[in-house]
Amino acid sequence: MAAQTTPLPSVLLVGCGQMGSSMLEGWLAHGLKPSVVLDRHDRALPAPHKLAATLDAVPAEFQPDIIILAVKPQKADEVLGALAQRFPNATLLTVMAGRTVASLTACYTHSNPKAQPVIIRAMPNTPCAIGAGMSGLYAPPNATEEQKAQCDALLRAVGDTVWVAQEEQMDSVTALSGSGPAYIFLLAELLEKAGVEQGLPAETARTLARKTIYGAGALLNQSPVDAEELRRRVTSPGGTTAEALKIFMAPDAWPATVPQAVAAAARRAKELST
Template sequence: MPSSSPLPSVLLVGCGKMGNAMLEGWLKHGQKPSVVLDRHDHALPSPHHHARTVADIPADFTPDIVIVAVKPQKADAILEELGQHFSNPVLLSVMAGRSIESLTKTYKKANPSANPTVVRAMPNTPCAIGAGITGLYAEAGTTAEQKDQCDALLRSVGETVWVEQENLIDAVTAVSGSGPAYIFLLAELMEKAGIEQGLPPETARKLARRTIFGAGALLDHSVLDASELRIQVTSPGGTTAEALKILMQPDAWPKAVSQAISAAAHRAHELSS
């Protein structure tokens, strides 16, 4: 859990689904005066400020951290503009794929004297309810205090893990950044299958959702491996065993999940330039 002291002040660039998910968590925990830079309207409590353009940012505002949460393909213009406005920020990127080299190069394009310290992070949408998980990587030269500030922000909306190699952020993206979508798909398919078996839609929906919620909570609280928990549920010759015969065929879940995560990681790498 985060400390009782206020969270660092931030300039949050982009407040879409992920940016808003993080912002909701930060505001609940108390945060130094911050600015959201986004073209859409946002009602922020005082003393926080909404800006539609960089020119709208209060002249006396210097954030502890600049957080870039826009789509990777649309980041270049705003990064160049920020480079002229904040010369030496801690730049925390939550964009999939964009490498530190690419971010630094773009940031310095319009202001060669700019010298950002770049930290990459990949949170996920459960941050909105304080149940997120974020993987982080800091470039060489990042101070312990700068890392602690980034960590405090992300710990306020869930848990954090740090990786030692930048390319591992692509794997984090594929496993946990995109992971909620895999779970939502499972819920969708379980609900559909329940309806096919004759359950009323609302009953199938509740059974699927609460099963995933309960299993996730049990997994989170248990010291046992996921495989051991699976075995405990699976009585030899029982109903679960019959279902797992299908799901655990080599060309079923073992292959599909591996291929899906590999494809996501590959796409993250493609976005690195």
Template sequence: MTERFPLPSILLVGCGKMGGAMLEGWLKAGLAPSVIIDRHLADLPAPHTVVQSIQDVPASFTPDVIIVAVKPQKANPVLAELAQRFGQATLLSVMAGRTIASLHDIYVQANPQANPVIIRSMPNTPCALGAGMSGLYAPPNATAEQKSHCNALLCAVGETVWVAEEGLIDSVAAISGSGPAYVFLMAELLEKAGVEQGLPADVARKLARGTLYGAGCMLHTLPTDAQELRRNVTSPGGTTAEALKVMMAPQAWPATTSAAIAAAVHRARELAS
């Protein structure tokens, strides 16, 4: 697990699936007094505050970091509103596709005196359990303190990696941001196949989930390469080898996985416009 640091205060704008997952983890990790904008969240434990709009944020509150976790297509009016109130802000965007340049342009169009520093990140929903995997990119004008604040927030809910080029955040989104869905699909398919082979549904479910959990623990804990771990399970001529013949056929998993990741990256870049 990545080393953890004291958490800064935040203004969280967008508390849906991703924003809510991060908030759940931050509350467990000891978040500094913060304000959450959410129309559906009834209350939060002290010293945190829930409001329904940016206009409702207390005038005395100045967050260390503003987390922008709205849908990419809905970001422009939110940024314009933030610019009016928080011109000199540190923004941590967790939106797929939206580039720093595009977000900066919207911000300064709304407030020509604004000078935001925008850091991009792509976390994933296991953040809610403290098992997230987040990638970050900081532009050259980001200070060490700003990067430290953003890193502390995401280290509190899992592990982090920093990338040297902004465009690589799209690749992070396709691998780890969307990755839990791929694993959940694998669980679905294993359960379905188990039932097709005669197992009771509850037994197939437990076998599939327990197997994915155990394999994930090995990948996370052991330094062994994934390819070697796979080979260690695969006896020549055995049942695993027979299954892998199907899965590893050229037009099966090798081709479809690469195509799926490429499609996710392409979609992320479409969202930039």
């Protein structure tokens, strides 16, 4: 994660659920220009940041560098209509799955035909809560380099970023890294249960499963060697790992089901866009 040398841009964070609050924690820790959180739930914010229950409660003089859309997709249209009246030429960073730049822009300009928003898409994931997030971003042609840099700085404050050249690729980003932590949590869950079935105490199996995934992930992240080679280095011919991998790598096991699962998630992301 890149170190922050200048304050992060000021934001209007619209929605502060699990993802919104995770990002906010990271931004506050890295230095955030005076910002406003728009959320109906009461929460403590350090000065000079402010909480507003409604858009009308946002100070009239407040002009954010970036508006962060962290609401559920089905609530976006109502929120965008109100924002278009107050901030017609805003830069918006959306972390909603599926909703395209075109659909969000159309909603914005439908409410205010004179509005000229710049909408950048991002798909972070829940490890943002501990500064280890992975975010994919897409910027349309009307986004400036400064706007892209500001959005990149915000997401780098809670992890790492990659940019994709085509908006359609955001569905794949959503399926791979946005949903990806759930796949790893499922693996941990299943390994823990398997350990108990093999006679280990539950707490021991839990520790072994979690720390193994943590260590393997850290090694994979820090090593220049690709994942396939790292797997081979663990696998002695005729050994215990090889026996397990015979099951995992059977044609109808992981080689088939992992691509199917990621494809299903990407397909659902596309459905959400319509």
